[in-house]
Each structure stands twice: as structure tokens, then as C-alpha cells.
Amino acid sequence: MTDFDHIKGLFHLPEGVIYLDGNSLGPLPQAAPARIASMVRDEWGDMLIRGWNKAGWMEQPGRVGDRIGRLIGAPPGTVVMGDTLSIKVYQALASALDIVPGRNVVLTDNGNFPSDIYMAEGLIRSLGAGHELRIVDPEAVEAAIDDRVAVVMLTEVDYRTGRRHDMANLTKIAHAAGAVCVWDLAHSAGAFPVDVLGAGADFAVGCTYKYLNGGPGAPAFIFVSPDHIDKVQPALSGWLGHEAPFAFDLDYRAGSGIERMRVGTPPVMALTALETSLDIWDQVDLADVRARSIELIDMFIAGVEAGCPSLTLASPRDASIRGSQVSFRCADGYAVMQALIDHGVIGDFRAPDIIRFGFTPLYIDANDVKSAVSILENIMTQRLWDQPRYHERQTVT
Numbered sequence: 001m002t003d004f005d006h007i008k009g010l011f012h013l014p015e016g017v018i019y020l021d022g023n024s025l026g027p028l029p030q031a032a033p034a035r036i037a038s039m040v041r042d043e044w045g046d047m048l049i050r051g052w053n054k055a056g057w058m059e060q061p062g063r064v065g066d067r068i069g070r071l072i073g074a075p076p077g078t079v080v081m082g083d084t085l086s087i088k089v090y091q092a093l094a095s096a097l098d099i100v101p102g103r104n105v106v107l108t109d110n111g112n113f114p115s116d117i118y119m120a121e122g123l124i125r126s127l128g129a130g131h132e133l134r135i136v137d138p139e140a141v142e143a144a145i146d147d148r149v150a151v152v153m154l155t156e157v158d159y160r161t162g163r164r165h166d167m168a169n170l171t172k173i174a175h176a177a178g179a180v181c182v183w184d185l186a187h188s189a190g191a192f193p194v195d196v197l198g199a200g201a202d203f204a205v206g207c208t209y210k211y212l213n214g215g216p217g218a219p220a221f222i223f224v225s226p227d228h229i230d231k232v233q234p235a236l237s238g239w240l241g242h243e244a245p246f247a248f249d250l251d252y253r254a255g256s257g258i259e260r261m262r263v264g265t266p267p268v269m270a271l272t273a274l275e276t277s278l279d280i281w282d283q284v285d286l287a288d289v290r291a292r293s294i295e296l297i298d299m300f301i302a303g304v305e306a307g308c309p310s311l312t313l314a315s316p317r318d319a320s321i322r323g324s325q326v327s328f329r330c331a332d333g334y335a336v337m338q339a340l341i342d343h344g345v346i347g348d349f350r351a352p353d354i355i356r357f358g359f360t361p362l363y364i365d366a367n368d369v370k371s372a373v374s375i376l377e378n379i380m381t382q383r384l385w386d387q388p389r390y391h392e393r394q395t396v397t
């Protein structure tokens with residue numbers, strides 16, 4: 001059984017803040033500053049270039065990938081770290097299209113995160129091979145899988161509403177129709193148990209700065225099914241994905257297994273920060289996280305619906321089809337969220353009218369939920385949000 005009280009103490013959370021935005025940027029592990037400082041001083045400082053061998057920097061993307069693998073049901077040697085999620089989406093989709101020749105549709109839904117869709121558009125343009133991006137409603141994905149679909153590219157949990165696709169079922173349907181699946185786990189990894197192998201996912205990608213608490217700009221991960229990895233010819237054929245990077249050959253030969261999905265020099269400092277969070281994840285059972293997250297969200301929904309009748313639930317009420325976040329529609333959502341943040345409850349706003357709250361049992365408990373509900377209720381009933389300063393838009397919402 002996960003000891004959540006102990007786990008909460010392993011994070012730095014500022015005084016007076018209830019942090020309901022860990023689905024966008026997780027908080028700082030207490031151990032991170034000292035670990036990063038010692039990496040900088042003892043490894044970069046004293047080892048200099050010898051750190052690549054002596055401190056294991058070169059193997060770090062695979063080593064950390066295996067630790068992420070444990071959280072998403074991926075066996076050792078099938079996950080590697082690097083780059084940003086947008087890049088990993090591009091890589092996964094390019095590889096997926098490569099292994100399904102003769103079909104020209106990439107199917108996705110309009111609940112997908114825009115960057116995934118933009119990357120698909122860019123890839124299709126550079127391939128110039130007549131692929132078409134088909135974007136349908138989330139509920140229409142299943143019916144849209146036909147014999148022209150090469151790749152079904154979906155984000156499991158909708159970033160705005162928290163609606164969750166049935167990954168195993170859609171993958172099964174896609175496979176039966178002869179397509180392969182790319183799953184984006186940005187709002188899944190660290191939010192609930194994920195089983196990429198059990199679901200039969202062909203490719204899966206995700207970031208590590210959201211529920212996984214790796215810090216701003218923490219590197220992304222990519223999983224490729226053992227069934228495909230040896231057939232995949234990486235579109236981003238960088239030297240560190242080469243079979244022998246230090247042979248400096250003039251022709252590219254893909255490295256063995258998942259190593260071929262590496263591109264260039266790994267972000268050692270960022271991976272080191274992420275490792276301090278993974279030390280915490282080693283003490284956590286994701287089934288406990290899921291159970292606790294459902295409890296907290298159900299409590300929050302009940303409280304908000306009782307105290308703030310003008311807000312309408314934009315997330316599924318049924319926890320089995322919901323991720324670890326909950327959203328409400330709110331006409332003056334931007335100002336309401338600014339007022340909330342000013343009163344110590346940090347969530348976020350997604351245009352045009354969604355206020356969104358992430359529930360992360362590693363450091364959010366029932367008392368936090370009760371306080372957040374009463375602060376929100378006060379802001380709504382007293383109209384505290386209706387002040388000019390709360391209407392001024394900032395760059396990052």
C-alpha cells in the first residue's frame with residue numbers, strides 16, 4: 001500500500017498553495033536541487049568529457065527509459081528518452097506510416113492536442129506521398145477505422161476534458177482493420193496504470209514534466225513494440241541512433257532495438273532531475289494512485305456542483321472513462337482561474353471556457369480538495385473574479 005503522507009513530504013510545495021496543475025507541470029522533488037547540484041559539480045565539473053563514460057551519461061536515455069517503462073507496462077529495452085514530445089510524435093508517426101505501405105490515411109480526433117496534429121500535418125507535407133489527415137470526433141474514431149487507414153494516432157486522455165479512450169479496444173479494432181496505433185500518453189503516464197504491451201500498442205509516446213514531475217522541459221519518451229522495432233527505419237536518423245556512433249561512418253545504419261529512436265546528445269541535466277522523481281515513483285503503486293485519484297475527483301465534483309451551480313461539468317462523470325483531471329465550463333473561466341490562483345488554488349484555463357484541475361494523489365489529499373472547493377465557492381458566490389486585473393491575459397494560460 002502506498003504511503004501517500006510520506007510521499008507528499010518528498011515534494012516541495014510552496015506555503016499556501018493548493019496545486020491542482022500537476023497535469024501540466026509537476027512539482028519539484030525535494031531531492032532534485034542537491035542531486036542536480038552534485039551532478040553539475042562532480043560530474044560535469046570534475047569529470048568533464050570523461051562523464052560520458054564514467055558517469056554513465058551515454059546510457060542514461062535507455063536506463064531512464066526502462067524506469068518509465070515500468071510505469072507504462074513496457075518491458076526493459078523498449079523505451080528510450082530524448083527530445084520533446086512533439087518530436088517523438090513525429091518519429092513514431094513516421095515509423096508507423098513506414099510499416100503500413102499502401103494506405104494513405106492518418107486518423108486522429110479533434111480532442112487531440114494541437115501539437116500532435118501539427119506534427120502530423122508537417123510530416124505528411126514533407127513525405128509528399130499523398131497521405132491525408134482525417135480528424136473526427138472522439139466518439140467517431142471507431143467507426144472511421146476503415147481499410148484506407150494506415151495509422152490511428154490518438155492521445156488517450158483529452159487534455160481539455162479528461163475523457164479517456166479505451167486504448168486496448170481501439171487498438172484491437174485498428175489491428176483487425178490492418179492499421180497500426182500510435183498512442184500519446186501525455187496525460188496517462190503517472191496518472192493511472194498503463195499497459196502498453198497488454199493493450200498491443202504499436203508505438204507510444206509521452207512527456208515527463210506533467211504527472212511524472214521531471215521538471216520544465218524534461219525529455220519525452222518513446223516506446224516501440226518489440227514486434228516492430230527491428231523493421232523501423234528512423235525518419236530522424238541522428239548519430240546516436242546509429243549502430244556505431246563513434247565509427248563516424250558516412251552512411252546511416254539503424255542501431256539495435258529501441259536505441260535507434262535516439263537522435264542526438266541526451267539532455268543529461270534534465271534526465272538527472274527526472275531521475276529524482278523516478279526515485280519517488282519507485283515507492284508508489286499506480287493502482288493506489290488511480291483509486292485515490294478517483295476518490296479525490298469525485299469529492300471535488302460533488303463539492304463544486306453543490307456550491308457553484310453556475311459551473312457545468314465538462315468531464316465524464318463516469319471515472320472509468322476519465323483520466324486524472326476534471327474540467328468545468330465557465331463563461332468567465334479565464335478571470336475565475338486568475339482569481340483562484342490569486343487565492344492560492346492553482347489550476348489552469350483552456351480556451352474558450354474550460355477551467356481545469358489535475359488531481360495528483362502523490363501530493364494532493366482530501367483536505368486540499370475540501371479547501372479548494374470552499375475557495376472556489378467563495379470566489380463564485382462573492383463574484384471575486386469580476387475585477388479588471390483578473391481579465392488581463394498572460395502568455396501562458
Ligand SMILES: *Cc1c(COP(=O)(O)O)cnc(C)c1O
Nearest residue numbers: 084085086113115155184186207
Ligand atoms: C503536453 C502535450 C504535448 C506537448 O509537447 P511538447 O513537445 O513536450 O511541448 C504534446 N502532446 C500532448 C498530447 C500533450 O498533452
